[in-house]
Amino acid sequence: MSEEAGSGGATDAGGGAAGAGRTAGLPMAVASEGLPPRVRIHEVGARDGLQNESAVVPVEVKAEFIHRLAAAGLTTIEATSFVHPKWVPQLADAEQLFPMLKDLLEVALPVLVPNARGLDRALELGVRRVAVFASASESFARANLNRTVDESLAMFGPVVARAREQGMHVRGYLSMCFGDPWEGPVPVHQVVRVAKALTDLGCEELSLGDTIGVATPGHVQNLLAELNEEGVPTHVIGVHFHDTYGQALANTLAALQHGVTTVDASAGGLGGCPFARSATGNLATEDLVWMLRGLGIETGVDLDALVATSSWMADRLGRPSPSRTVRALTHKG
Numbered sequence: 001m002s003e004e005a006g007s008g009g010a011t012d013a014g015g016g017a018a019g020a021g022r023t024a025g026l027p028m029a030v031a032s033e034g035l036p037p038r039v040r041i042h043e044v045g046a047r048d049g050l051q052n053e054s055a056v057v058p059v060e061v062k063a064e065f066i067h068r069l070a071a072a073g074l075t076t077i078e079a080t081s082f083v084h085p086k087w088v089p090q091l092a093d094a095e096q097l098f099p100m101l102k103d104l105l106e107v108a109l110p111v112l113v114p115n116a117r118g119l120d121r122a123l124e125l126g127v128r129r130v131a132v133f134a135s136a137s138e139s140f141a142r143a144n145l146n147r148t149v150d151e152s153l154a155m156f157g158p159v160v161a162r163a164r165e166q167g168m169h170v171r172g173y174l175s176m177c178f179g180d181p182w183e184g185p186v187p188v189h190q191v192v193r194v195a196k197a198l199t200d201l202g203c204e205e206l207s208l209g210d211t212i213g214v215a216t217p218g219h220v221q222n223l224l225a226e227l228n229e230e231g232v233p234t235h236v237i238g239v240h241f242h243d244t245y246g247q248a249l250a251n252t253l254a255a256l257q258h259g260v261t262t263v264d265a266s267a268g269g270l271g272g273c274p275f276a277r278s279a280t281g282n283l284a285t286e287d288l289v290w291m292l293r294g295l296g297i298e299t300g301v302d303l304d305a306l307v308a309t310s311s312w313m314a315d316r317l318g319r320p321s322p323s324r325t326v327r328a329l330t331h332k333g
């Protein structure tokens with residue numbers, strides 16, 4: 001990678017000369033060997049981001065957010081969760097929201113479903129893509145799903161089977177892949193066991209969650225190699241980094257070097273997890289797009305439109321976006 005590519009762009013943008021809508025040509029694209037030509041961004045801001053807001057965002061604002069994300073070129077936008085409304089009141093409007101997205105015919109709109117009741121609700125609305133969400137640690141399985149790890153897998157089994165029978169695409173999230181706030185570091189073999197269980201249940205895609213943001217690049221590559229060793233191929237794996245310690249981009253690059261081509265990110269860096277207080281926002285989609293653009297990797301995303309969307313959402317939420325790229329490109333000084 002060339003230093004020029006990053007520092008030249010960042011200086012121009014951060015100096016106030018760029019401003020929103022002035023990113024043409026920035027950052028300079030300089031390819032780095034061994035990276036994929038294209039990355040699919042799995043946008044989670046509307047779900048992972050908004051589930052963590054203390055205030056409930058009005059359903060019309062959520063619908064507009066998702067439409068704006070689609071207009072910015074995102075093709076996979078996780079819309080909401082069909083979980084117990086008492087557990088996540090921020091997403092209790094899933095039944096109102098989903099029909100408001102019916103014009104987004106070209107966009108994949110996955111939703112989270114934890115159990116049969118969640119799948120029933122999703123099927124009633126014509127949802128085509130669902131995600132179940134397991135944990136590599138017992139503590140988080142208990143906090144998030146009121147179940148042990150194995151009890152949660154038993155709950156997911158019939159859900160995944162029925163969803164696949166209905167022709168749905170099923171993603172399996174796996175949380176706490178690198179560390180857990182109650183248990184500390186999570187052994188790799190423990191992660192691999194649950195990952196394999198999810199793929200054995202029939203999940204076509206596996207998203208490795210660094211729920212509290214404690215992963216570092218060597219750890220990421222080690223886990224990916226172990227998963228491959230145990231028969232989970234790289235092409236089914238996506239990565240889901242939270243940016244608590246500022247490692248999300250470094251970890252993403254490590255995953256790309258390993259061959260991963262699906263990266264979860266959240267517009268404006270919104271996010272966290274109400275059941276793991278030490279989780280902060282996800283990797284910001286803008287920061288990801290900036291890096292990928294600099295590496296000459298295609299995403300199909302219009303960065304200016306995305307920054308404008310996250311600025312608009314930050315105004316709705318009443319606080320600035322934590323994304324460095326959003327801040328740099330909207331800096332007026």
Ligand code: HMG
Pocket residue numbers: 048051081082083084085087088112114115117118119121133144145146173174175176208209210211240242272273274275
């Ligand atoms: P439970 O209390 O054990 O539920 O919660 P239950 O199965 O005993 O059922 C109790 C009642 O809830 C019943 O109603 C059910 O019908 C109802 P009653 O008979 O008492 O009137 N119920 C539901 N209602 C609506 N929708 C449903 C549903 N399920 C049951 N789907 C449960 C178990 C799984 C439901 C609960 O723990 C839950 O909703 N958990 C969701 C937690 C969550 O959404 N967490 C955030 C997402 S995970 C995440 O953010 C991590 C990720 O980003 C990756 C990473 O960063 O690592 C994905």
Ligand code: MG
Pocket residue numbers: 048209211240272273282
């Ligand atoms: Mg998450």
